Structure formats: C-alpha cells, structure tokens
Amino acid sequence: MNEATCAECPDSQYVSSNSETCSTAVSSSANWAGIASLALGVFGLVTAEFLPASLLTAMANDLGVSDGAAGQAVTATALVAAGAALTIPLFTRNFDRKRVILALTTLLLLSNVLAVTADTLSVLLVSRVLLGIGLGGFWSMAAALAMRLVPDHLFARAMSLILTGVSVATVGAAPIGAYMGNLWGWRSAFVAAGIVSVITLLVQIFAIPSLPPKDNPSVKVMFELLRRTNIRVALFAVLLVISGHFAGFTYIRPLMEHITHLSVSAISAVLLGYGIGGFFGNFAGGFIAERSERYAVVCGGALIVVLAASLWMAGSSPVVAAVAIALWGFAFGAFPVGFQTWIVRAAPDQAEAAGGLMVAAFQIAIASGAIGGGILVDHVGALGGPIFATVAITLGTLLTLRYGPRPVRA
Numbered sequence: 001m002n003e004a005t006c007a008e009c010p011d012s013q014y015v016s017s018n019s020e021t022c023s024t025a026v027s028s029s030a031n032w033a034g035i036a037s038l039a040l041g042v043f044g045l046v047t048a049e050f051l052p053a054s055l056l057t058a059m060a061n062d063l064g065v066s067d068g069a070a071g072q073a074v075t076a077t078a079l080v081a082a083g084a085a086l087t088i089p090l091f092t093r094n095f096d097r098k099r100v101i102l103a104l105t106t107l108l109l110l111s112n113v114l115a116v117t118a119d120t121l122s123v124l125l126v127s128r129v130l131l132g133i134g135l136g137g138f139w140s141m142a143a144a145l146a147m148r149l150v151p152d153h154l155f156a157r158a159m160s161l162i163l164t165g166v167s168v169a170t171v172g173a174a175p176i177g178a179y180m181g182n183l184w185g186w187r188s189a190f191v192a193a194g195i196v197s198v199i200t201l202l203v204q205i206f207a208i209p210s211l212p213p214k215d216n217p218s219v220k221v222m223f224e225l226l227r228r229t230n231i232r233v234a235l236f237a238v239l240l241v242i243s244g245h246f247a248g249f250t251y252i253r254p255l256m257e258h259i260t261h262l263s264v265s266a267i268s269a270v271l272l273g274y275g276i277g278g279f280f281g282n283f284a285g286g287f288i289a290e291r292s293e294r295y296a297v298v299c300g301g302a303l304i305v306v307l308a309a310s311l312w313m314a315g316s317s318p319v320v321a322a323v324a325i326a327l328w329g330f331a332f333g334a335f336p337v338g339f340q341t342w343i344v345r346a347a348p349d350q351a352e353a354a355g356g357l358m359v360a361a362f363q364i365a366i367a368s369g370a371i372g373g374g375i376l377v378d379h380v381g382a383l384g385g386p387i388f389a390t391v392a393i394t395l396g397t398l399l400t401l402r403y404g405p406r407p408v409r410a
Contacts, residue, residue: 033207043165054178055186068374080132082363088137097211107134112194175272240396242365247373248389273326281333293341294404300334301397308389
C-alpha cells in the first residue's frame, strides 16, 4: 500500500502503513508533559482560590477585620477573574501562548508572596487581584492550549488530566490549609502554595513548546452568543446556583466554629470530607451529564438546597453538620461538568467563546455569593451563608428544571 496523507496527522505528515499506523504517529505527537504542566497550573490556582475558606477566621483576627470583610478576599479574586477570562485572550492575541501562560503563572506566584507578607486587608486584596488575573486568564486559555498540545482524538483525555488538578485541589486545599494554619499560622498555607507555584513555573518553562498565536478572538462573537436564549438561560442559572454555593462554602468555617462549636482538628476533618465528596461528585456529575446536563444541575441543586436548609435548622449538631458538609461537596461536583456540557452543546460552533462567558459567569457568581453571604453573616450571624444558599440555589434549580436543555428526539 502506498503512503497516504492522514488528515489527523499534523502538517499532513506522510506515514507508511507498512511500518506504523497514522494513529501511532498522532499519539507520538502528544505533549503529555505540557498537559501535566497545565494540570499543575490549575491545581495551584484553585488551591490559592479556595484557601481563604479554611483560613477565614484566622485571617480576619490577624488583620483585625470582620469575617465578612475577610471574605471579600474571595470576592476580589472572583470579580477580577471574570474580567480576565473575557479580556486576557483579546489583549494577548498577538503574543506567543507559552509566554502568556508563564506570565499568568508568575502572577500566581506573586499573589502568594503578597499574601504571605500582607499586614493589612488592602495588601491581601491586592494579592487576590493578581490571583484573579492569573486565574481568569489561565482558565480561558486552558482548553485551547490543550487542543494544540495533543491530537484531536486525545483531547478529551487531556482535559480530564487537566481537570484532575481541580479535583485534587478541591480535596486537599481546605483541610490541608486549615491544618497548616492551626500549626504554623494561616500564612504558612500560602507559603506552601507559593512553593507549588515555583514548581509549576519551572515545569511549564521546559514542558510547553513555543505556541505562536493562532486564534483571533473578538468581542463581536461574545455579543452574538449572548443573543441566544439558551446561552442566556445557562449563564443566569450559573449566577444563581454558583453564587448560592459559594455563599455557603465561603463562610462554612464560621458556622462550624460559632454554631456547631467544632475544634480546629474536627473542622479540618469535615473539610476533608467535603473535598473527598467533591472528588467523587465529579464522577457522579459526569455520569448524569452524559445522559442529561439538565438533570445533573437539577440533582446537584436539589440536594444542596436540602443540605443548606438542614444546616440552618440543625447546624448545632456535629453529626448533622459533618454529614451535610460532606454531601454538599459531593453535590457540588455535578455543577462544573453539568454547566460546561450545557454551554458547549448550546454553542458547538463557538465553544471557546462560550467557555469564556461561562468562566466569567462562574467568577461573577462566586463574587456575588461572597458579598451576599458576607452581608448576611455580618448581620444575622454564621447561619447567613446557608440561608443565602437555600434561596439562590432553589431559584437556580427551578430555572434549570423549567428551561434547561432537553435531549433532541428523532
């Protein structure tokens, strides 16, 4: 058989059927080290983003501010990340993508350094702003970079590896942060996050090849997507559900301290349970979303509503609090995969631009939850977070149930 050009092979390489198959050639071109470096970046970013939830009380006491004020460290990161997700790809479209990724990881490192040295809330907020730029920019470009590092038929596998960084961070960030904060102070957790940042930066320098700009993103495409009803419904559902989740999650430590009266070691154990629940929830959410992304969001939302209500009605019980928080992590696992599947299927022709809108909506929702939950916590006490979560997630779940995507029948 003569040599033939394989459509899947990069640059139309010629492959002899007598010596190797085209798929072998394609597989050999996959840059798994580069994919692993992106997973490390995601792990570092998500870890730094989630650390304040497990260190909130200690941070507030050290900086001399209220729990609600310290919670705005989450708000600052989320708001900036929302803007960065939309603008970083536009502002950097003429730069080599490797340089952009290295710059974003450097911002992560600088953010951790500032957090370690912060002696006022203002300095801490500056560090979280830098984190927000790195977080939003990195997330908006991760999928596009993965598409260039591996062949098309390995893309799903590559994204699974990258998202493993999220799962590991979800499991480890909160309990390890709480444990380190109890032993050596809350700043020690950011020292560890800074070390991870340095390792990530070094790996990316060697693992990611030069990637000249390829796409030409535009504001026009994003506005065109916002004219689609199914896109608007998805984004509005994200705002409600995710804001409710983060109103409860951001202020979960004050609830365990002031309502349930758990020790620091017990709080670390409960947060570990939350992380483990989230790890397995990712798989359960994926299983449901393959069949119906609408039901993935509805099932996760309905469960969290029940759990949040149980916390503000019986949160003084250590057993109720521990079980509810662990199951809350499990239920949340359905949201990322459910919403991402929804948005991609709603705009298969502009998946990357739609993904940017989804990242922005997630971050705005996180900020809204941190602000709304903080206001309630400061005015009605530690139960304010679960109350906000119950109301917001109920509305978002009902919206998804009524207007969410349904499978197309032949």
